[in-house]
Structures are given as C-alpha cells and as structure tokens.
Amino acid sequence: MIPRSLLFGRGLALSHAFSNQNASTVHQQLSMTAWNLRSSLRNIRTLSLMSLWPFNVKPRDFSLPNASWRPEMSKAYEYYNALCEIEGDEKRRLWRKLPSYNRVLKYTTGGVYLSKIIQSKARLFTRNIKEPGAAFEYVVFMNKQEKRCVCVFQAGHLLEGPPGHVHGGAVATMIDSVMGTLAGYMSGPVMTANLNINYRSPIPLGSVVLLHSALDRVEGRKFFVTCRVTSTDESKLHTEATALFVSVNVGHLFGTRF
Numbered sequence: 020m021i022p023r024s025l026l027f028g029r030g031l032a033l034s035h036a037f038s039n040q041n042a043s044t045v046h047q048q049l050s051m052t053a054w055n056l057r058s059s060l061r062n063i064r065t066l067s068l069m070s071l072w073p074f075n076v077k078p079r080d081f082s083l084p085n086a087s088w089r090p091e092m093s094k095a096y097e098y099y100n101a102l103c104e105i106e107g108d109e110k111r112r113l114w115r116k117l118p119s120y121n122r123v124l125k126y127t128t129g130g131v132y133l134s135k136i137i138q139s140k141a142r143l144f145t146r147n148i149k150e151p152g153a154a155f156e157y158v159v160f161m162n163k164q165e166k167r168c169v170c171v172f173q174a175g176h177l178l179e180g181p182p183g184h185v186h187g188g189a190v191a192t193m194i195d196s197v198m199g200t201l202a203g204y205m206s207g208p209v210m211t212a213n214l215n216i217n218y219r220s221p222i223p224l225g226s227v228v229l230l231h232s233a234l235d236r237v238e239g240r241k242f243f244v245t246c247r248v249t250s251t252d253e254s255k256l257h258t259e260a261t262a263l264f265v266s267v268n269v270g271h272l273f274g275t276r277f
C-alpha cells in the first residue's frame with residue numbers, strides 16, 4: 020500500500036509554488052517540484068516492487084553477529100566467514116554463509132489446515148524468540164562441493180533441560196534443522212523421515228558448539244545425512260546423529276498433496 024502522504028504531499032508543494040509572485044522563485048520551486056515528483060515516482064516503483072517480496076518488510080538476517088554473542092561464537096564465525104572469501108576451482112567460493120530469516124513464505128497455504136491468522140503469525144521455531152541470545156543463536160556455513168556444512172550454535176538460557184545444560188529436544192531441533200538445511204540445499208524441498216540421535220555428553224547452557232553435518236549418500240529421493248555436535252575446538256563430542264530426508268515436491272509442503 021502506498022502512503023497517502025507520498026501520493027498527495029507533492030501536490031501541496033505544487034499549489035504552494037504557483038502562489039509565489041517572484042518568477043525566479045516560481046521557476047526554482049517548479050524544478051524542485053519536478054524533482055520531488057520524480058523521486059515520488061521512484062518511491063512508488065520501489066514500493067510496488069517490494070509488494071512482490073513475500074515478506075512485509077525486507078527480512079532481517081538473524082545469523083549476523085549481535086551483542087549477545089560470546090567471544091567464542093564470534094571467533095568461530097570469523098573463522099568460517101574468512102573461509103567464505105577463499106575461491107576454489109573455477110573461482111567458485113567453497114564456503115557460503117547462509118542467511119537466516121524468521122519466517123518462510125508469507126502466503127504458504129498449509130492446505131486446509133491453517134487459517135490466514137495462523138499463516139501471518141507463523142514463525143520459524145528456531146527464530147521465534149526476540150531477545151538476542153536467549154534461545155537459538157546460530158549461523159550456518161555451507162560447502163556444497165564437499166556436501167557438508169558447519170553450524171556455529173550458542174545455546175541460550177531459555178533452552179535449559181537438565182539443570183545448567185541444554186535440553187535434548189533443543190539439541191535435536193538444531194540437529195534436524197542443520198541436517199535438513201544441508202539436504203534441502205543439495206536437493207530442494209525435503210522432509211525429515213527418520214532421525215536417530217545419540218547423546219554422548221551434555222552441552223552446558225550458554226556454551227558454543229559446532230554442528231558438523233555431511234551428506235552420506237543419496238538413493239533416489241532419499242538423502243542420508245550425518246551430524247556431529249562438538250566443542251568449538253572439536254576435542255569434545257557432545258552428540259551424534261543420522262537422518263533420512265525424503266525430497267518432496269512443492270505441493271507436499273504447500274498442502275495441495277493432502
């Protein structure tokens with residue numbers, strides 16, 4: 020929607036210009052008015068282009084550094100971010116930092132199940148807490164050529180399970196999300212069909228860990244993925260997982276299949 024002030028505000032400037040007796044001032048004001056009109060048209064064009072964007076406003080990338088990040092998180096981020104600058108074969112970059120938004124598409128139908136209100140309020144599970152650092156703070160770096168990715172994850176205080184440690188379900192959420200992101204990056208839309216997790220050592224609340232995920236093999240529509248959660252120096256193994264992702268067509272995700 021274009022604000023009324025944008026459409027009509029310049030008209031006021033025009034009528035004001037003609038009420039002025041001084042010719043050179045009128046000329047000057049007319050030029051200004053023409054400039055204002057041109058800039059309004061530019062704004063209108065930008066607004067109409069933005070209305071094609073499936074989000075209300077330009078989405079915020081939640082995976083950029085913020086004040087809640089511990090030095091360990093920033094250090095790991097800088098390490099992998101620097102890898103993104105290195106060019107491999109055919110001048111292609113091996114590593115890529117993935118942006119991360121808090122919602123998928125504004126108008127996914129979800130078939131007959133979701134009302135318009137629920138659709139408009141839908142937010143990605145891992146990005147629905149507004150306070151920076153309170154829950155899932157993470158960034159994913161993808162290496163498509165090597166079919167693997169690394170996620171730097173800082174577990175916030177709202178993710179407590181056993182006293183002082185991260186809830187197993189929160190760890191599973193991150194594992195599923197990171198493995199699913201890798202499988203989806205390699206193949207297009209996927210759904211988790213099977214997820215197996217072995218918890219080897221608890222993750223202290225507030226600590227920073229790495230999730231190393233790799234594509235093991237592909238059989239038709241089936242993508243077998245592995246994941247290891249370790250300390251940032253990789254000396255400690257926290258969790259191991261394997262999963263099967265099945266590639267689905269868009270109709271499966273958007274509800275038209277059901």
Ligand SMILES: CCCCCCCCCCCC(=O)SCCNC(=O)CCNC(=O)[C@H](O)C(C)(C)COP(=O)(O)OP(=O)(O)OC[C@H]1O[C@@H](n2cnc3c(N)ncnc32)[C@H](O)[C@@H]1OP(=O)(O)O
Binds near residue numbers: 200
């Ligand atoms: C950090 C970034 C944040 C970004 C976060 C963004 C990423 C988020 C990723 C999170 C992903 C999720 O949590 S997804 C949400 C949780 N998952 C779900 O709700 C999925 C529910 N299940 C389904 O919708 C369905 O069962 C599917 C899609 C999995 C499969 O159905 P289908 O498409 O009809 O396919 P179907 O013929 O049944 O199966 C295809 C092949 O897979 C095999 N198969 C199917 N299920 C299984 C199974 N459980 N275990 C073994 N094998 C199986 C079949 O035997 C067959 O093998 P063969 O005969 O061909 O050999």
